[in-house]
Amino acid sequence: MAARVVVNVPPSAKRGEVIEIKTLASHVMETGFRHAQTGELIPRDIITQFICLYNGVEIFRAELFPAVAANPLITFTTVATESGTLEFKWTGDNGYTATQSAVITVS
Amino acid sequence: MTSRRQFLALAGGALAAPAAMAQLDPNIAVKRRVALQNAIRKVVGEAELKTGKVKLEIPPLIDNGNAVPLTVTVDSPMTAAEHVKAIHVLTEKNPQPFVLAAHLGPRAGAARIATRARIADTGQVIAIAELSDGSFWSHTVSVIVTLSACLEDGLI
Amino acid sequence: MKLAALALWAACAGALAGEIPLAERRSGYDEMSRETRAMQDDDTTNPALFTVLDGEALWNRKDGEQSCAGCHGDATASMKGVAARYPRMAGGKLINLEQRINACRVEHQRAPSFAYESKELLALTTYVARQSRGLPIAIEADAATRPHLDAGRKLYEQRLGQLNLSCSQCHDDNWGKSLAGSPIPQGQATGYPIYRLEWQGMGSLERRLRNCMIGLRAEPYAYGAPEMVEVELYLMWRARGMKLETPAVRP
Numbered sequence: 355m356a357a358r359v360v361v362n363v364p365p366s367a368k369r370g371e372v373i374e375i376k377t378l379a380s381h382v383m384e385t386g387f388r389h390a391q392t393g394e395l396i397p398r399d400i401i402t403q404f405i406c407l408y409n410g411v412e413i414f415r416a417e418l419f420p421a422v423a424a425n426p427l428i429t430f431t432t433v434a435t436e437s438g439t440l441e442f443k444w445t446g447d448n449g450y451t452a453t454q455s456a457v458i459t460v461s
Numbered sequence: 462m463t464s465r466r467q468f469l470a471l472a473g474g475a476l477a478a479p480a481a482m483a484q485l486d487p488n489i490a491v492k493r494r495v496a497l498q499n500a501i502r503k504v505v506g507e508a509e510l511k512t513g514k515v516k517l518e519i520p521p522l523i524d525n526g527n528a529v530p531l532t533v534t535v536d537s538p539m540t541a542a543e544h545v546k547a548i549h550v551l552t553e554k555n556p557q558p559f560v561l562a563a564h565l566g567p568r569a570g571a572a573r574i575a576t577r578a579r580i581a582d583t584g585q586v587i588a589i590a591e592l593s594d595g596s597f598w599s600h601t602v603s604v605i606v607t608l609s610a611c612l613e614d615g616l617i
Numbered sequence: 618m619k620l621a622a623l624a625l626w627a628a629c630a631g632a633l634a635g636e637i638p639l640a641e642r643r644s645g646y647d648e649m650s651r652e653t654r655a656m657q658d659d660d661t662t663n664p665a666l667f668t669v670l671d672g673e674a675l676w677n678r679k680d681g682e683q684s685c686a687g688c689h690g691d692a693t694a695s696m697k698g699v700a701a702r703y704p705r706m707a708g709g710k711l712i713n714l715e716q717r718i719n720a721c722r723v724e725h726q727r728a729p730s731f732a733y734e735s736k737e738l739l740a741l742t743t744y745v746a747r748q749s750r751g752l753p754i755a756i757e758a759d760a761a762t763r764p765h766l767d768a769g770r771k772l773y774e775q776r777l778g779q780l781n782l783s784c785s786q787c788h789d790d791n792w793g794k795s796l797a798g799s800p801i802p803q804g805q806a807t808g809y810p811i812y813r814l815e816w817q818g819m820g821s822l823e824r825r826l827r828n829c830m831i832g833l834r835a836e837p838y839a840y841g842a843p844e845m846v847e848v849e850l851y852l853m854w855r856a857r858g859m860k861l862e863t864p865a866v867r868p
Contacts, residue, residue: 417562423527423579
């Protein structure tokens, strides 16, 4: 099934306006501290990094630890400087990657 | 999950693997507090950790520790000359103290991040802001975590 | 004559001993913190969002001979009000929404049914129920459903398990008080399937009921068991008039 990440970016903004971006990723965020009924440790499987690029320039980065809840939500802000594309990238354990992009018109 | 709950779960008949035995450690609370202090040292280095400028919004009474909404806001003009470089969130009673580290800059416009954290047990949650002038500011909130009355796997 | 009139009144009134009157019915939403409520209210950050999107994708995906959309078209129109009327009778049998979806898959799509609590079945059920969000739950007691309703109520009021407690003792008699630090809700089934923070994922009403039964140290009924569907019917009838909240977030 398709849905893996969702981003919420306002489609347009005034130049210089501070906009809020909400992102959600579908991920179990297995902590690596839980045990199965048989006592074995369930291995860690988390998203470790999230990056946002605005027309190719990194404007936000976050390191995630097992203490981030399942289906991680990350909300942050950026200044609407120019029209263009916001790219979002998530990376994590076991080669996990996810990307999404959104277009913004700044006037 | 509390160490009490884990102890009972393990005593309930599951095979105790070496890692699991560690969770029966009677000094676990002390060790986790020390781990938090070490983690704060790692973030702040030799600088003084001041109180102020940072506002950590987190429910004081948490419905469920698996997903705790929190917002960190830092009072800063977010200009090239004066801005927040990073926001770190840590907590006391988790198996490891780090929650999230966000790297900002003047392009953020405002120093405000939100996420949902896992907070294992009643204790402290601390948000630390690293400013462009090298100073560190923090806000600590004590939270109470309520645990579900009945679990699905039947282990208390 | 008087006795018959009395019996008729009792049957029509629908009010039962210990039942909560409509004006006093409270959703579990009301017992949650402001922050948890915000998680449910904001569609863009509700952790059930992925399940709804997956459900939409499954609705439009051809399985077997056709997709759900092939017969039902746009779910936002065709499924409006549907979940508010389940469980209901079909072919002389009481079925819940999950069973209805599977019956459609097997009979009309010629596709295999989804397992209970599978990601796919949860997604489709959530997507369908989501289309009734905001609508009042509309379960009526009629000649066909009355015996099932009575059976469901009987089980709801029956002491179960090693703890020897009935649903009614907590959720009718002691709602609003605390059990081990957690507030006891009335247990109104207004938001299913829910994203339960304790599960860190989605689950059906039956999963929640099994969770409670395990808590009572009772042997839980199997998914889809007739007894479970009867309790579901009773719970939905008990919540009649309350607004559906699917997908709800609960601690």
